Amino acid sequence: MRAARLTPIARTGAALLTAALFGLAPAAPALADDSPSPSPSASASAGPPTEAGTDFRTATAVQQGERATADASTGDYLYWAFPGDTGQDITVKATVTFPSTSVTHAASTWQIDVYDGLRRHQPCRYGMASRQADPGATSVELSCTLRTVTSYADTWSNDPLRGAYYLRLTATDIAQTDLGLPVQAAVEATASDAGGSAAADGSVTPLVPRESASVVPSGGWSSTWWSARWLWSAGGAALAALAGIGGYALTRGRGRPRGIPREV
Incomplete structure (x- = not known):
């Protein structure tokens, strides 16, 4: 039995989602705190x-x-x-x-x-x-x-x-x-x-x-719009999308068998 092949759209979507999933981790520290440090x-x-x-x-x-x-x-x-x-x-x-x-x-x-x-x-x-x-x-x-x-x-x-x-x-x-x-x-x-x-x-x-007013952390107050929840939410959404694409590729069928004429 031949393995099911992904369509070009499915392959492109899987590649983009995979890159997004693994690209989130390095970017997280940079988003953690963008406030300037006080002197x-x-x-x-x-x-x-x-x-x-x-x-x-x-x-x-x-x-x-x-x-x-x-x-x-x-x-x-x-x-x-x-x-x-x-x-x-x-x-x-x-x-x-x-x-x-x-x-x-x-x-x-x-x-x-x-x-x-x-x-x-x-x-x-x-x-x-x-x-x-x-x-x-x-x-x-x-x-x-x-x-x-x-x-x-x-x-x-x-x-x-x-x-x-x-x-x-x-x-x-x-x-x-x-x-x-x-x-x-x-x-x-x-x-x-x-x-x-x-x-x-x-x-x-x-x-x-x-x-x-002088009670301020030595590194400044942390940013509050970013938290680890964003990373976990985005990662979970990417994994769910990849699972959906893979399931669709495995269950959509192999197409029309050879030798069967089209209906007129």
Whole structure:
């Protein structure tokens, strides 16, 4: 039995679809982000911050991966601000160290809270955001991993949107005799890529309040019109078209057998 041959149109269509399918992968990185990278700021070249703000408006800007430090006293509210971009799983860590001259007389509870650009409190997906320090402890460590940052969310939801994020560190329960004792705080925000499964249709402008205008990723905000969903959708459509062409070529028949006259 002779194998079914593709018609010229079918061969051309198959070639074009195959080229489109295999040509999508190299082009994807170039489309990921076409926004220009901002020039390094003077604060970035000076090294990580060594102080913290006292409220949202005075929060100290810090980049992801920077370990910011601050000298403070028990009872202070410490604020930092960092950028969170689309598709990131952000983890915030904080360490409070009690110097040898700062011996607590009673147990104290320390806590970190994270807020988005709209100052909505964001819950931790996992981690230890609140922890008790026993009397005489030398340090206490806290951590909080947020839900995946999205580029778009319904107005009724509390989903974390891209933009500025605020980290607040404070002691929520402390004895009066321990108020004002010196402490040293260190915080760091890191992020990992959640992948194409977290992509969402639609986008909003990064939520960066006026007082936090310096909270911008070192490489600029990512583009939101392109996501891995485009690649998977286009690849699936191309494979479906190729399967359709192949099925048609195999089932359309071999044509009129030789020797059979045409009907008059």
